[in-house]
Amino acid sequence: MRDLQKMENPGLYIHIPFCRRKCTYCAFYSVASFDRNKEDAYLQALAAEAAWFSSHYFQGRRVSLGSLYIGGGTPSLLPVGFYARLLERLAEVFDISSCREVTFEANPEHLEPDYLRDLWKYTPVRRLSIGIQSFRDEDLQKLNRCHTGQEAEKAIENARRAGFSNLSADLIYGLWGEEGAAPWAENLARLASLDLPHFSAYALSLEPKTVLWRRVEQGKAKMASDEEIEREYRYLQAFAKEHGFLHYEISNLAKPGFEAIHNSNYWRNVPYIGLGASAHSYIGDERSWNTGRLGDYLQDAVGTKEREILDEADHYHEYVMTALRTIQGVEKARLAGFREDLQREFRQRVAVEISVGNIVETEMSYVMAEDRRLLTDLVAEHFF
Ligand code: SF4
Structure with a gap:
């Protein structure tokens, strides 16, 4: 095992595996029903797993974290009180005050003024990553998202009013076939008008067992061709230059100084601890991952963990694969x-x-x- 004392401060990822309903394209692990009764059990399981990481890798030392990312699923489906209590428990084993960045993934329909005010007041979250995907209602319906384009714009306005300036949006392209250029240009223009310092742009991909995958199998839907994807990606590259975004990773764009610290550390092979159902971790020479079955995770957050030891060739491949995605190379x-x-x-x-x-x-x-x-x-x- 590499010397953990000399390691850079690890990142902490917390996976919240609940969604109101499943988006057609989504293969992330999440349960498309939200049972409030599971909230407390999930919090206890996360805290138990955090304690295990502390004793297993760090001899119970209170580790200073470099960054914290709460993702999902849909973290904003849970009340702010859940995070206030969870972070209090996690602070027993991790020093969260050392984080240079604390990000929270949210869906636009949840970013009401009260929620945002409490998030700012009772948690250290200062960066929001908002799952907008598109500003066009016809796209959002097709993807089975729960918000409208107008709600997405309102969410950003609300976030700014609550004090959040470090904002990011997720957008998807490859949705429109031949007419792609115009709707993609419309989405990027609406994004530009909001003046966000960061956004992520992903090509729609076909993941096995999703609703979209079944529709494509049945001939009811069609994926964009490689030419269409390339055309929209080129448009994205031109847009980035015109609007002063640094295209610092294949899918991530930021105004100077707003590159995501937590995600950039993944690409720099900085160790990370992942808590929650289906979360992955990478510490020293070990990679581990949790069961994707919520019931099993709730019963035994640690016992279902699978692990593998990485040798130098694995580290090398991991490094080349991730580094090539970035502008540092x-x-x-x-x-x-x-x-x-x-x-x-x-x-x-x-x-x-x-x-x-x-x-x-x-x-x-x-x-x-x-x-x-x-x-x-x-x-x-x-x-x-
Ligand atoms: S809200 Fe996010 S995690 Fe949940 S189903 Fe949609 S894309 Fe997947």
Whole structure:
């Protein structure tokens, strides 16, 4: 096991696996019904799991966290009191005051003034990531979202009034077939008018067993073609330049200084602790993940955990795969820390990628060529 004393402060992710209903495309682990009776049991299970992490990895030392991210599911479905109580319990084993960023995922329909006021007052949350997906009501209905475009704009206004300025929105593209350019341009224009410092843009993907997947199987829905996705991604790249966004990761864009700390740390291989049903963790040489069955997690939050030990080749692959998604790319200094045979393997492979124009070499690193960024995952696989 790597020396945990010398590690950067880990990030903490808390998964809230409840949603009001399931969006057509969603494969995240969440239960599409919300039973208030489970709230307290879930809180106890999260606290028990946190205590286990503290004793198992850190000898009961109160670890200073680098960042905290509460995601889901739909965290904003639960009352603020739940988070106030949960964070009080977690503060027994983690130092949360050391967090440089505390993010809370929320759906627009929950961001009423009272909720936001309490969130600001009773929790350390200062950054909101809002699941907008589209400002167009016809898209939102198609995706089975619970809000309207107008509610999304109102949510941002409410958040600002409550004091939140570090705001992010999630948007989805690849929804419109041939007419894609116009609706995508409309969504980005509405986003620009809100002047957010950060947003994430994801191409709609087909995940097995989702409602969308069944519709496509039955011929009732069609996914966007590669050409359409590429056209919309190019539009996104141009939009980012025009509006001063740094496209710092394949799906993430920020005004300077607003890059997401928690997510960036995933890409930098900083350790993280994941609490909750289906959450993943990465500490030292160990990766672990929890059961996705809520009932099992509630019964025994720790006993159902699965673990694997990562060797140096795993760390190398993980690093290359995630680093290529970012504008920093694979840094030569980091590469030099890996075994000589892995470095040699990298040099051979990267030479091929450079020759076909997929990767560009700079003084400090290897980065995806701007016009090939959509191929990042494919290119990363060549390094395995
Ligand atoms: S609200 Fe989010 S987590 Fe819940 S079903 Fe929709 S996309 Fe999935």
